Amino acid sequence: MKRLSVIRTAFLAVILLLLAACRLPVVQEKKEYIKNPVLPGWFADPTIKKFGDIYYIYATTDNEMLASGAPTVWYSRDLQNWYNYIMEVPSLNSVNLRNFWAPDILEGDDGRYYLYFGNCQAGCNIYGYVSDSPLGPWEKLHDDDTPVIANGYPIQNFPSLDAQFFRDDDGTIYGYWGTWVHYNHGYAVGVLNNETMDEVSDGANIPLEQTPNPFEAAYPMKKGEKYILMYSAESCHNETYKVLYSYADSPFGPFNPGENNPILQTNEDGSTHGPGHHSVLQNGNDYYIVYHKHDYPFTAGGMARQVCIDSMIFENDSTIKAVVPTTRGIEAFVKSEVPENIADQAGASASSFYHLNSPDYDYGYSPANAFDDDNATMWKAADNTFPQSLTVDLGEEKKVERVATQFEFATYYYQYKIEYSIDNENWEVFADRSANRIPGSPMIDDNSVKARYLKLTVLGAEKTGVLAAVWNMKIYSSAFELPIQIENKASEIEPGAASSESLLAGFEIDEQSSLKSLANTGTLGENFTVEGDLALVTDKETGEHAIDFRNGFLQLDGVEVPRSLEWNGSFSVVARVKNPVIGNEGECLASWCNRRELYLANTFNAPFYNKSNYGAMAHLDGHFDMPFNNLPEANKWHTIVVTFDGVVEKVYVDGKLDNSQNMLLSSQIKGAKIRIGASDVGEYYTGLMSRFALYDYALSEKEIGEF
Structure with missing residues (x-):
């Protein structure tokens, strides 16, 4: 009996060891964070x-x-x-x-x-x-x-x-x-x-x-x-x-x-x-x-x-x-009832993405940023043209009932459509918001489909110059109750204007030029009107023909400032100038917004040529203005170029980048005129100018190098 007891004890010990070895690991619930x-x-x-x-x-x-x-x-x-x-x-x-x-x-x-x-x-x-x-x-x-x-x-x-x-x-x-x-x-x-x-x-x-x-x-x-x-x-x-x-x-x-x-x-x-x-x-x-x-x-x-x-x-x-x-x-101290985002960390591609390459940053707004569940990163298209598309690969065919898209600006509307596919070749419509006027974040679109791929195509935006950009695009296999059932009202504002991708206003002075009928060589047409007493001169040192702006300015009458220059619209200004004396204020090379009617930063845009904090670009507030890092030397000819592509503002002097800054503009053009050599409150330019050009897009470095 004693031997049986020992055998029984040993047998039970073996069973316990086997059970311990086979014991399933304890599954710890994944912690949620308010990121x-x-x-x-x-x-x-x-x-x-x-x-x-x-x-x-x-x-x-x-x-x-x-x-x-x-x-x-x-x-x-x-x-x-x-x-x-x-x-x-x-x-x-x-x-x-x-x-x-x-x-x-x-x-x-x-x-x-x-x-x-x-x-x-x-x-x-x-x-x-x-x-x-x-x-x-x-x-x-x-x-x-x-x-x-x-x-x-x-x-x-x-x-x-x-x-x-x-x-x-x-x-x-x-x-x-x-x-x-x-x-x-x-x-x-x-x-x-x-x-x-x-x-x-x-x-x-x-x-x-x-x-x-x-x-x-x-x-x-x-x-x-x-x-x-x-x-x-x-x-x-x-x-x-x-x-x-x-x-x-x-x-x-x-x-x-x-x-x-x-x-x-x-x-x-x-x-x-x-x-x-x-x-x-x-x-x-x-x-x-x-x-x-x-x-x-x-x-x-x-x-x-x-x-x-x-x-x-x-x-x-x-x-x-x-x-x-x-x-x-x-x-997190409140358990979320929102189901799993099946697009988290999924593969992504896009029609383009913006690469911020400046003296301060080398940063990519890559497609993957829209699927990383991170509100610090976003996908942003390479420029402000439309359409732009963003595609996600879920890895395998899955049920999709809800897409929640967080565009860059919660209070502007975006026009878009969402399509789905099994093979990345044949696409069907999940949601069509191509005529959307309702802003919001997230924009929620419901359907019930089987898909491996989903593609967001951004067709336009409420504000001119705003790029297609998405913080997060979240995809769910089931719909769920929202905390409050409410929707923003539709906007009455027309969609933003597209760039004409052209020269809008310009001139180049030669020996045949006349101030009585100085033609605008840009697509806006008309002749420039002389305000004050301008003079045509020939630089004795270089033989360059130019306008002496000491006693006046030019204005493009008969045309409105185009909507492509409003809000965050891209632009480039080229000015071939010689400024005998560079002061601490004034010296406005051109303007297309009215300073006197505005008091909020970034609503005014005008390139200058002076020593101040707005020496290269004025935006109504010293915290936003852009100076020259290296002031162009007085009494010498320089080609000054300022560009803005919807994200970065840059100033070039004689083909070399002098300064840059990341910006978002809110340009107000209503009632304004295109002026050369002054703003609406004066700030007159007092030097020579032989060439001027205003574009509604950002010139490339290659184009800038050709001036």
Whole structure:
């Protein structure tokens, strides 16, 4: 019996070993992350809120007219899959609403939603609106446009922008606001009437020394018994932008600077560049900072910004640890119900893609970028011509029920079609949006097909000069419920104009030329009109025939500036010039936008020849203007060429690249004339010019070398 017991024990041991050896590995659930950037598009100054089971991000729409895009909101259930909606916000009585800067929103005691944002069209004020929904439509709190916080409150000439509110434990709502505060005496604080929600009282100044090195974007919150005032410092246009904080025992202060300042700044490798203007999301005992950072490659002026999220940790109620900015973002704390994107990391090809090759960058906007589930990368076509196509290979035949396309600009419409194929040769239509006028991100198209290949063909866009470009194209084997069933309204704007790929305006002076009938050699035709007293001269040193512009300019009357030059339209300007004296201002070689009617950056475009920050190209704001790196020598003949291909602006001097910068333009041409030797406000060129040419496309380096 004893022997049987031993045998039985040994047998059981063997069985247990075999079972252990055959044990299936433990399958760990794949972690989900809220990746950075969070949103697929150009947005800044984010305010994140949760109403019900849906998260909302209200933000400034960026990368056009000094961040003056449409008033939009993003919404999501899981903080991973976001949907954009253009809100209906009534315009001001005096001006058409254009600035929708740094919005904030509160849920009132009455269950309604109160939206606040800054606007500088009628003075830099904070205006208020109300709605029964976080999405609107919105109604004015004051029909006569009385601001909730007016310019000059509580200090004379104080710009009331960047307002953020928080509700204290006793129900009192405090607001903090101010920008350019480093020369406006510091931030301001006041109490919002929590019954009417339409006025602020008890306004007070927070002295500069309580928030060292401030610029804008105050963000208030409470931790325990401490009042935390976070804010952004330095310049929003470059890598110096950062987040600091102070704390106090009272909402009005006095505030004490935090110990770990700055808590968020440009990191060593530059992957997080110029982070700031943030809000904070709390989930239980965890805090997350939601902020914007600059794009890569960097766009001149720092107005192409994207929203990110990272963990924010308190050491105690008055001390915040330095934030570690990441590309991974944070681990998701809401499980996503969205099915697998079957196009993630799939093979891709395109009709073309843009290769940014400049002194600062060697970067490709490759087709694979549209299938990497990364909001920092995109596919972009090689130029702004249409059609352009993007194709994905799923690897094998699969069921496809939904395609969600995130185009570069969420608030412009794109016209496109999606086709599917089994063999990459025979194609059928999945969705036809060739006449689309509805903007949105993502654009959702549903069908039910079997396919291995899908092809997106972009046929046009709402804005002239905008390239076919896609952050992500996501494909699903099944449709799914969206957080909110709502669609943007169709735009009434005609699609952007195509380039004529031609010389629009030009002349070349020779011994037969006459100022009485100087013909335009470009496709726009007509003769140039002489304004002032110009003279034809012959350079004694070189024998070159030219126009002396010291006492006037040329204007092309009888024709409108073509739409191919509006908005982000490509162009090239060629000017053969000799400037005897190069000053610090003026010396406009040509213009086709009116400076006096515009005040927002990138809406004005004109090549110059002077020593200033706009010596090569003016865009209304020093942060966007382009100087010469090497000023062309005075009193000598030079051929100056400026080109813009929809992405990069370049200036060449005598065939050599002198300077370049990444740009997005918002050129306003309505009512403007093509002028040579002046802008609409003067800024006269005072030298000689023997040749001029204006094209509505970007010349190649080979073409430039032939001048």
